[in-house]
Amino acid sequence: MGSLELPFFISFALYFQHLANTLYSTNCAMTKEDLLVLISTPIYIIIIGLEMILSASEGRHFYTLKDTITNLSLMVLNLSLETATRFISFAGLFYFLHLYRFEIQLRWLYWVILIVGVDFCYYWLHRLSHEVRLFWAVHVTHHSSDQFNLTVGFRSSVFESLYRFIFYIPLALLGYNPFDIYFIHSLLQIYGILVHTQFVGKLGILEYILVTPSHHRVHHASNIRCLDKKYWDGFYMVG
Ligand SMILES: [Zn+2]
Ligand SMILES: [Zn+2]
Numbered sequence: 001m002g003s004l005e006l007p008f009f010i011s012f013a014l015y016f017q018h019l020a021n022t023l024y025s026t027n028c029a030m031t032k033e034d035l036l037v038l039i040s041t042p043i044y045i046i047i048i049g050l051e052m053i054l055s056a057s058e059g060r061h062f063y064t065l066k067d068t069i070t071n072l073s074l075m076v077l078n079l080s081l082e083t084a085t086r087f088i089s090f091a092g093l094f095y096f097l098h099l100y101r102f103e104i105q106l107r108w109l110y111w112v113i114l115i116v117g118v119d120f121c122y123y124w125l126h127r128l129s130h131e132v133r134l135f136w137a138v139h140v141t142h143h144s145s146d147q148f149n150l151t152v153g154f155r156s157s158v159f160e161s162l163y164r165f166i167f168y169i170p171l172a173l174l175g176y177n178p179f180d181i182y183f184i185h186s187l188l189q190i191y192g193i194l195v196h197t198q199f200v201g202k203l204g205i206l207e208y209i210l211v212t213p214s215h216h217r218v219h220h221a222s223n224i225r226c227l228d229k230k231y232w233d234g235f236y237m238v239g
Pocket of ligand 1: 126219
């Protein structure tokens, strides 16, 4: 390793270590979601840059300027609408939270059930996004690219943020704090973005446990045989 790379990697490691410490500090003004953005943004920039370089050097043309600009524009639109309407989602979920009957005492169990629960609820949101025309009209933007690369992961279903919280009401009824629900949602979305790549082949046994890039390539394939197949968008397969 050269003399420049080592300090570069050490500084990144320190950066992530500091963020991880902050994540657990009690008097931190940032939300866990803000920290996720700080952690994931440099990762996205590095791996998207790497994918672009690999794609160009191997002559595979996975990126076009027009498509990438569209993907990133949809991401900005989505973030803007998400931010502007988040209070509606939280208000809706807090309403149902006040009706809750259960309280999970064990913290680790609370988070494990939340991860599985968010993934399950999002699975149904995604599935209905393909099976109900109204929802498909929103989700179609995510599937309208001719390319398949990491930036397609940011090609958002922009108006989904208006009604996504409805699918998370069962979790609020179980006593889950909306901030925690959306934290796990954002965490799983990071993984959901990373499966938009053609540089990762089949992953052996993991193909039976996780959503993988190969599953998601099938999901995005537009030929009839593959249409509406594989809705899995989280860490496990529920359909
Ligand atoms: Zn889809
Ligand atoms: Zn996708």
